[in-house]
Amino acid sequence: MSDNIKVVVKVRPLIKREIDQKLFYQWRINNNTLYQIDRRGKDVGPSFTFDKVYDTTTKTEDVYNDVVKNIVEAATRGFNGTIFAYGQTSSGKTYTMRGTNKVPGIIPLAVLNLFDTIKNIPDRDFVVRVSYIEIYNESLIDLLNLRNTVRIKKTHSGVKLFTTEKVTVTPEEVLELMKKGNVNRHTGSTHMNKKSSRSHSIFQITIESRVHIEGAEEVDVVNVSLLNFVDLAGLERSGETGATGLQFKEGTHINKSLSVLGLVFKQLSEDQNKHVNYRDSKLTRILQNSLGGNSKTSIICAVTPAAVKETISTLQFANRAKTIKNTPAENLVATSSTMIQSLTQEVSSLKTELEIKKRLELNLHKDNCNLQEKLANLQRLILDSFDQNRNPDMISNARRKLHQPRRATISTLHTIQEE
Numbered sequence: 001m002s003d004n005i006k007v008v009v010k011v012r013p014l015i016k017r018e019i020d021q022k023l024f025y026q027w028r029i030n031n032n033t034l035y036q037i038d039r040r041g042k043d044v045g046p047s048f049t050f051d052k053v054y055d056t057t058t059k060t061e062d063v064y065n066d067v068v069k070n071i072v073e074a075a076t077r078g079f080n081g082t083i084f085a086y087g088q089t090s091s092g093k094t095y096t097m098r099g100t101n102k103v104p105g106i107i108p109l110a111v112l113n114l115f116d117t118i119k120n121i122p123d124r125d126f127v128v129r130v131s132y133i134e135i136y137n138e139s140l141i142d143l144l145n146l147r148n149t150v151r152i153k154k155t156h157s158g159v160k161l162f163t164t165e166k167v168t169v170t171p172e173e174v175l176e177l178m179k180k181g182n183v184n185r186h187t188g189s190t191h192m193n194k195k196s197s198r199s200h201s202i203f204q205i206t207i208e209s210r211v212h213i214e215g216a217e218e219v220d221v222v223n224v225s226l227l228n229f230v231d232l233a234g235l236e237r238s239g240e241t242g243a244t245g246l247q248f249k250e251g252t253h254i255n256k257s258l259s260v261l262g263l264v265f266k267q268l269s270e271d272q273n274k275h276v277n278y279r280d281s282k283l284t285r286i287l288q289n290s291l292g293g294n295s296k297t298s299i300i301c302a303v304t305p306a307a308v309k310e311t312i313s314t315l316q317f318a319n320r321a322k323t324i325k326n327t328p329a330e331n332l333v334a335t336s337s338t339m340i341q342s343l344t345q346e347v348s349s350l351k352t353e354l355e356i357k358k359r360l361e362l363n364l365h366k367d368n369c370n371l372q373e374k375l376a377n378l379q380r381l382i383l384d385s386f387d388q389n390r391n392p393d394m395i396s397n398a399r400r401k402l403h404q405p406r407r408a409t410i411s412t413l414h415t416i417q418e419e
């Protein structure tokens, strides 16, 4: 397994729906290799080997210890980290990331581990901030405040999300925020999954730390790192999910952004100097730093044992992902001077935004003047038709005034009305 990008496969047990439909295990696992089998257990198709393949008895905690724990702990030392759950609809991604009341998922395990690790680093002061967004039909939604608008901006350290961030001091607070966000997520019932995620979600934890100096007024060095937990919506085929109408539209967006993700993975695994289509979807744009960038990354591919086509497609994706090379850098240390540089850049981009808004306002003002002028002309026409039988001198006087320059239009109109 590469140290910087780890790709593992997790096979979930058959679920009630599949048992009721008399579906059976189409895969057997031996020595981290998946073999396609028929109903009698005979090998019939392709096989796929990975560094780690977890069978149906594996606990999420084992996966956590193998491929997530070290990323969370490195985040307390200033490394960025990203954990993806990828797989077809109903393969167990949300179960793995979030867990249930009885079985904790990757996020709760990470949160507990994070606060434990921090507690054991007494010479640094930590600030932990949490945000939670979803990408629904290519729109960004702030799951911690649905009225907020989420923006993506390029900063000197990479692409940054501007969304609600809550400072938290206990694991319970973080998990409360996760629960609050989960309630706001778009889900729907399909033939494949009673509670299917209709969006990609990104649970972000920002960890900031500085050396603890008793009585010190000013701190010069700050480490900032970002942990992303990405629960991807599942690749789906409308024929199997029974999606129509809005669900069909959602499925189209999900599939499109996943195919951009697949393309980005392909490009990253082929040639490091090639153009990479990060900008083709919000998902890849936001996660640009975690894909072939400055991040330690683990991809957990969830597969259902009763599917063949979708499982093969997930395993092919996992194969490609293995070859991506990330370059996590240790120097994620922001000194006060780099922070000033970053803040200056942000100020300058906000100034540009303000300029654009001012120009828009000016254009709106011009439009407004044009409309007022049109209104005056229309009122002139109305006056003409009503006043045909009135004093001809008064009418020609009014006409003369109406043909004066535009700025005078409104006052002219008032004069005419007074006359």
Ligand SMILES: Nc1ncnc2c1ncn2[C@@H]1O[C@H](COP(=O)(O)OP(=O)(O)OP(=O)(O)O)[C@@H](O)[C@H]1O
Residues within 6 Å of the ligand: 012, 013, 015, 087, 088, 089, 090, 091, 092, 093, 094, 095, 096, 193, 195, 196, 197, 198, 232, 233, 234, 235, 302
């Ligand atoms: N390891 C497991 N053990 C038992 N049940 C599981 C396991 N993994 C998943 N399940 C069950 O399988 C079903 C589908 O799981 P889940 O909702 O996590 O899939 P998903 O991949 O997130 O689907 P979607 O993409 O449609 O949101 C759920 O009922 C879940 O409880």
